[in-house]
Amino acid sequence: MAWIVSRYTCLIAVLGCFACAVPKSDPWIVEANRATGDGDIRILLLHDMEGLSGQxxxxxxxxxxxxYAQGQERLIADVNAVVAGLFDGGADVVDIADAHGSGNPQPDLLLDRLDPRARHIMLDHPFNPYTEFARPGAYDGVAVVGMHAKSGSGGFAAHTWSIGIRIHVGDRSLTEAELVALSFGDVGIPLIFASGDDRLARDIAHLDWVEYVTTKHSNNAWSARALPLDGVERDLRQSAAEAVRNRLQAKVIKLDWPVDAKIEAVSPSDLSFLNVLQGVGYQDGGISFDAENPDDFFDHTTKIIGLANIGLNRHAVQATQQLSPLEQAMVNQGFRVSDVLWLNAESGILRKAAPTTRQQNYGGAQ
Ligand SMILES: [Zn+2]
Structure with a gap:
């Protein structure tokens, strides 16, 4: 009997290996929107601050x-144009939440100039904008405004979640717009509208149901060429209206869990200091993991990016001691050292640090 049990246990274990999901290289699922269209039309608008018009x-x-005040001017202009379009298209409720995280204790959005029909959501706790509002039935669609392209794309201020971070799922690397689409898609809510630069347009062209407005053409991470503002604002309004009218034809994207994920750190972010820790899984510039579900994916991603930021801060401190004349000039203009390193790296500008003249002191244990 014991033998039979062990044989069956063994068989179940073997079958289980076949039955249980193995992460796939391309785990994306594109589905029809199952919403019925009954009831109020509720739209969530998430804004970032790097993909604005005129910026x-x-x-x-x-x-x-x-x-920063100029950025706030462009932000309220783009958001109000999109809000007007969402209501033109038939929205009954438009909620707005901050997905930029500038550190300003007040909203980046100038609330006294916000279209009074929209509601700006402030929470009493720090939140992850990709996951906090993704609840089944909470919204009929999500609009993302002022978004930027992903790390390595050559877009203006290109990054993903944090500077010097690349997020890979299966064979693809993701933009923040796709993180929003996947998180909300997991609960059946489609991404219906996005605005940002021409590089982001290319990054997310495969989401071909998303109404997209190009706000500017990027030269590199440091600079962009603005498009005429009146034309962009008209496009933002018209496309947002179309997005609401066509929301039931929008697709929902999800991942076929579990998925292979990898968080890669590129200059100036860094995870290589984890190389010495066995079992952490650091390899080829990043950390790979199997994510079982969205919570697992976002939880791991948050923690690994936190570690990459330790590496980033270390590089920024080191660089501060040996800035090149050009880097020093940018810092004098108001840029953070970490931003100079990031924007140079994303623009393909190799670092030529000034040689340090400091004496190196013994920094070990006494
Ligand atoms: Zn962002």
Whole structure:
């Protein structure tokens, strides 16, 4: 009997290996929107701050710089144009949440100038904008405004979630717009509208149901060429209206869990200091893991990016001691050292640090 049990247990274990899902190289599922269209039309608008119209200077999305006020001007203009379009298209409710995280204790959005029909959501706790509002039936569609392209894309201020981070799922690397689409898609809510630069347009062209408005053409991570504002604002409004009208034809994307995921750190972010820790799984610039479900994916991703930021801060501290004349000039203009390193790296500008003149002291245990 014991033999039979062990044989069956063994057989079940073997069958289980076939039955249980193995991560696939291309785990994307594209489904029809199952919403019925009954009831109020509720839209969530998430805004970032790097893909705005009329914006060509990275200082405009950094809270604490004098140029940040210009970024706020462009943000309220783009958001109000999209809000107007969403209501034109038939929306009954438009909620707005911040997906930028500038560090400003007040909203980036100038609320006294926000279209009064929209509601800006403030929470009393830090939140992840990709997951916090993704609840079944909470919305009929999501619109993302002022988005940027992914790390390595050559887009203006290109990054994914954090500077110097590339997020891979299966064979693909993701943009933040796709993180939104996947998180909300997992609960049946489609991404219906996006705005950002021409590089993001290319990054997410495969989401061909998304109404997309190109706000500017990127030269590189440092700079962009703005498009005429009146034309962009008209496009934002018209496309947002179309997005609501066509929401039932929009597709929902999800992942076929579990998935192979990898968080890669590129300059100035860094995970290589984990190389010495066995069992952590650091390889080829990043950490790979099997994600069982969205919570697992976002939980691992948050933690690994936190580690990559330790590496980033270490590089920024080291660089501060040996800035090249050009880097020093950018810091004098108001850029953070980490931003100079990031925007140079994303623009393909190799670092030529000034040689350090400091004496190296013994820094070990006494
Ligand atoms: Zn962003």
């Amino acid at each position: 060509t200077n990275p200082l405009t999305f950094r809270y604490g710089t004098k140029e």
